[in-house]
Amino acid sequence: MHSNFLKYFDEVARQGSIRKAATVLNVSSTSVNRKILSVEKQLGVAVFDRTPEGVELTGIGSILLEHCRKTLHDYERTRVLIDDLRDLRTGHLKVETIDSVAFGILPQALHQFSQTFPDISISVTTALPDDVMKSVAEGNTDIGISFLLDLHPDVRVISEKSAPFGIIVRSDHPVAERNSVTIDDIASYRLVRTLDARGRNSIIDQVVSTITSPLSTHVFTNALIIAKQMILDNQGIGLYTKIGFIDEIEAGRLKFIPLVQEGLNDMRIGLLVSATHGIDPAKRHLCDVIGRALRMMRLDS
Numbered sequence: 001m002h003s004n005f006l007k008y009f010d011e012v013a014r015q016g017s018i019r020k021a022a023t024v025l026n027v028s029s030t031s032v033n034r035k036i037l038s039v040e041k042q043l044g045v046a047v048f049d050r051t052p053e054g055v056e057l058t059g060i061g062s063i064l065l066e067h068c069r070k071t072l073h074d075y076e077r078t079r080v081l082i083d084d085l086r087d088l089r090t091g092h093l094k095v096e097t098i099d100s101v102a103f104g105i106l107p108q109a110l111h112q113f114s115q116t117f118p119d120i121s122i123s124v125t126t127a128l129p130d131d132v133m134k135s136v137a138e139g140n141t142d143i144g145i146s147f148l149l150d151l152h153p154d155v156r157v158i159s160e161k162s163a164p165f166g167i168i169v170r171s172d173h174p175v176a177e178r179n180s181v182t183i184d185d186i187a188s189y190r191l192v193r194t195l196d197a198r199g200r201n202s203i204i205d206q207v208v209s210t211i212t213s214p215l216s217t218h219v220f221t222n223a224l225i226i227a228k229q230m231i232l233d234n235q236g237i238g239l240y241t242k243i244g245f246i247d248e249i250e251a252g253r254l255k256f257i258p259l260v261q262e263g264l265n266d267m268r269i270g271l272l273v274s275a276t277h278g279i280d281p282a283k284r285h286l287c288d289v290i291g292r293a294l295r296m297m298r299l300d301s
Contacts, residue, residue: 009064091119092120099244100224136154145272146270160270181258181260190236
């Protein structure tokens with residue numbers, strides 16, 4: 001039924017006449033009438049009432065017309081999108097992300113994107129969460145990936161995922177067998193933390209400032225690879241989300257222990273774009289690929 005009939009049926013309904021519709025469509029009246037009669041036979045009901053002046057929609061016909069026009073509209077939108085994808089062969093996209101994502105899902109997501117858009121180049125930079133948000137809001141990057149803190153009014157969240165903080169330790173560490181820990185539990189251990197944790201406005205510092213036990217931070221770093229190696233060398237335990245350590249955790253070298261602390265165990269990470277700029281097909285496809293990879297990750301246990 002979803003072939004020439006849709007165009008024939010729509011035009012007959014517009015013209016109120018099979019003959020007039022056939023003239024507009026540049027086909028014979030017999031072809032149009034035969035197609036409509038064939039569908040009426042399939043449905044077992046009439047879609048038009050025949051009158052001396054022409055034709056009128058039946059109740060069933062009105063319902064069918066709504067479906068018909070929606071289908072034609074959706075097809076046209078899809079055709080335009082396919083044309084856009086076919087024509088968009090070159091270009092450049094900028095992605096700015098917190099470094100844990102750069103170590104986690106991003107490489108495979110970019111590879112998958114390149115299968116569809118092989119001639120579009122991509123630049124990837126890492127930054128602190130607030131800087132990622134600012135870069136997206138000011139239009140300096142196409143896509144941002146960061147924690148959803150203090151969302152800027154010019155930034156829109158395309159996709160998001162729960163990413164609670166926890167403790168990253170070696171598998172043979174004394175707390176490795178714990179199912180969960182609190183801030184008090186880890187107060188005596190030397191911590192490795194992200195560099196922005198030194199800022200007074202940091203979410204970590206805001207939370208731990210209300211805790212009586214001070215944290216003994218050994219190293220602040222904005223380089224995840226340094227933090228990872230220090231944890232592996234047993235020089236400290238990490239205070240991070242799971243996302244940048246998944247390979248080592250799955251290999252059994254490190255373990256993620258959920259942190260029971262309001263404000264840190266309800267964190268979310270999101271895919272960010274400008275709320276004031278449009279999304280072209282290539283950018284939308286990259287958002288879809290990264291968003292799908294983000295949603296598939298298990299970050300809460």
